[in-house]
Amino acid sequence: MLARFVRSRTVRLMSDLTLVVGNANTSSWSLRPWLALTAFGVPFAEATVNLRASDAKAQILAHSPSGLVPALKTASLTIWDSLAIIEYVAERFPEKAFWPREREVRGLARAVVSEMHSGFRPLRVACPMNIVATGLAPGPEEGVEADIARIRESWAACLARSGGPFLFGAFSAADAFYAPVVSRFRTYGIGLEGELRAYAGRVWDHPAMGAWRARAAREVAAAAP
Ligand SMILES: N[C@@H](CCC(=O)N[C@@H](CS)C(=O)NCC(=O)O)C(=O)O
Structure with missing residues (x-):
């Protein structure tokens, strides 16, 4: 204390x-x-x-x-x-380096982040973040599948371009912006394969994400009746 x-x-x-x-x-x-x-x-x-x-x-x-x-x-x-x-x-x-150092790549990273910031509403509504939970079913919102497909496509393109381990190579603002999506995919059993699965695992296991997850677990335990 x-x-x-x-x-x-x-x-x-x-x-x-x-x-x-x-x-x-x-x-x-x-x-x-x-x-x-x-x-x-x-x-x-x-x-x-x-x-x-x-x-x-x-x-x-x-x-x-x-x-x-x-x-x-x-x-x-x-x-x-x-x-x-x-x-x-x-x-x-x-x-x-919150953003990639190279201007062209930085432009791309900003587009990827802005797409998250201003979009994917169906996914956000149907699958609210609940870090500690697993096995939840998405709500009935229309457009969730299209959002998931677009995120998979976007992650795949970024990782193919950068070679990983994160979307733009080293951990950046883009990974921080998609961390809640990583959590949602896990909570709602939205499958990922290959490189995408490995990428999501790296975000989930990032030490800073681990610290936030531990905080979420403590918070939920403290609120339990
Ligand atoms: N566009 C804002 C969205 C912020 C937002 O929606 N925050 C939610 C929590 S995740 C909030 O403050 N909700 C409280 C309320 O609606 O009263 C951002 O990117 O920061």
């Missing part, structure tokens, strides 16, 4: 950044920047809002004008929205 307090105090003293996130088990948009910042060793403090609390909206609005998490608080302002947060830290820590 004391060690945890000292650690969070130390992080706070080292950094002006606070990432506001929702529940680890279900908040897919929170996972994305948390994973990227953690994987790249950006120092930040955290604030968590339980999105199931009756006053969740008021709690979020105390941090973020959009009323949504994630939000990144800096010394002078708040940046809401997962993709804007990634762009901010990528600019602020240029020595860390």
